[in-house]
Amino acid sequence: MTETLDKSKVYFVGAGPGDPELITLKGYRLLQQADVVIYAGSLINPALLDYCKPEAECHDSAYLHLQQIIQLMVDGIHHNKLVVRLQTGDLSLYGSVREQGEELAKQQIGFRCIAGVSSFLGAAAELGVEYTVPEVSQSLIITRMAGRTPTPELESLIRFAGHQTSMAIFLSVQGIGAVAEQLVQGGYPTETPVSVVYKATWPDCQILKGTLADIAQTVTDAGIQKTALILVGRFLGEEYHYSKLYDAAFSHEYR
Structure with a gap:
């Protein structure tokens, strides 16, 4: 059964190693429904963004510092949008999830992690x-x-x-x-x-x-x-x- 998505939280999604078919089914479904996607620059295969709906806001984080990334997340949550942070491979390896999560916590915003293929x-x-x-x-x-x-x-x-x-x-x-x-x-x-x-x-x-x-x-x-x-x-x-x-x-x- 597909879980009900919580727009009060940011979803961190492991994008997999590169092949757009190696994202998890849960990650794929999140991309399909996302209103805001913040992706990790050239480390993410741009073909993954084709899963997003046409009106989704897609932001390349390669040129952003931490506070700019967090602000995009906060703005999305405050406008009742489904926010996805798309990161390469699996989040548990060299993923910097903790520092982003701690900044979100300062704004009383939680997050969920969706495992990826490293x-x-x-x-x-x-x-x-x-x-x-x-x-x-x-x-x-x-x-x-x-x-x-x-x-x-x-x-x-x-x-x-x-x-x-x-x-x-x-x-x-x-x-x-x-x-x-x-x-x-x-x-x-x-x-x-x-x-x-x-x-x-x-x-x-x-x-x-x-x-x-x-x-x-x-x-x-x-x-x-x-x-x-x-x-x-x-x-x-x-x-x-x-x-x-x-x-x-x-x-x-x-x-």
Whole structure:
């Protein structure tokens, strides 16, 4: 059953990784009904805005600061309009929802979050791989390299590399050389496979493959400097072991 929409709240919607068909059904329905849509600039596939009704107000937030974004939301709510904040991927990763929510709270306005498909999932789908491979890797680290936004010392790439598990590195392809250097310094062998996925699930998606020894040059040669994920780990290699899930001798409790 479709829930009744509350125009006294802002709806934060995860737009998915790029393919306009990878937005959730709930997100799609919200876009269809929205009166005001504030979308995250070029990170959002403009085809998603085709789901909006012709009279909807669509605002590109790439050129707006936080208070301008909040003011658009507040104005919409005060005029009894359905307001949607459309953000890339899933809201729970590098989404800045909390700071927007805190500003809305100052205006006595609540919000709802609608989950989306993250680009790390879209990238795995493009490659046809699993981050968790029996006897190879059973964990995934999602992180970024420190830049203008610092990372806690305990979460540095060097420290995480000591686990040598699957890793998806966001917002760092512009420093791919330093990324590779830190991962090797932290413990990954230089022959560890790496894939860089540019604009996963978009029509112009590119996939670059290599190892920690050569991926930096490959990415530089391709001219990729943003909107790409770095995937690292043995899950990208040839080693594979069958899961016990469908073993004939295995119990069926978890199927």
